[in-house]
Amino acid sequence: MAVDFFQRVYQVVRMIPRGKVATYSQIAAIVSHPRAARTVGWALHALPDGTDVPWQRVINAQGTTSITCELHDPLLQREILEEEGIVFDEEGRVDLERYRWAGLEWPEIEALWREWES
DNA sequence: CGTATGACGAGCC
DNA sequence: AGGCTCGCCATAC
Numbered sequence: 001m002a003v004d005f006f007q008r009v010y011q012v013v014r015m016i017p018r019g020k021v022a023t024y025s026q027i028a029a030i031v032s033h034p035r036a037a038r039t040v041g042w043a044l045h046a047l048p049d050g051t052d053v054p055w056q057r058v059i060n061a062q063g064t065t066s067i068t069c070e071l072h073d074p075l076l077q078r079e080i081l082e083e084e085g086i087v088f089d090e091e092g093r094v095d096l097e098r099y100r101w102a103g104l105e106w107p108e109i110e111a112l113w114r115e116w117e118s
Numbered sequence: 119c120g121t122a123t124g125a126c127g128a129g130c131c
Numbered sequence: 132a133g134g135c136t137c138g139c140c141a142t143a144c
Binding site: 005006033035036037038039042043046 | 138139140141142
């Protein structure tokens, strides 16, 4: 691949604006790996603390957070998103109809990336 | 190179 | 609703 899969994921996630969210499968589709949602989750899991990638804006298709590993605080994601203005309902879900990032196609993102590099 | 491992998702009770 | 399986696929080992 011209660009590492994880780097593609990070690049796309960095484009999600404050106040919006995307799903793992949505990110996977944008980087042209429509069935690699799990791997997207792993890519975010692998991020270091203090990263500039807004990992908290990626949630699952149910509209809930799904951090299970013991290394990370399972409540942190929701707290950050609420600070960004995302509202969770009484069942801990966000309204994807309302908050889902419209997204872009990978060619557009790759083009933008080339601009940034030059 | 074979197996295992998930911050997933869809489907089926 | 809640709890299962299965398929998925880039990495880890």
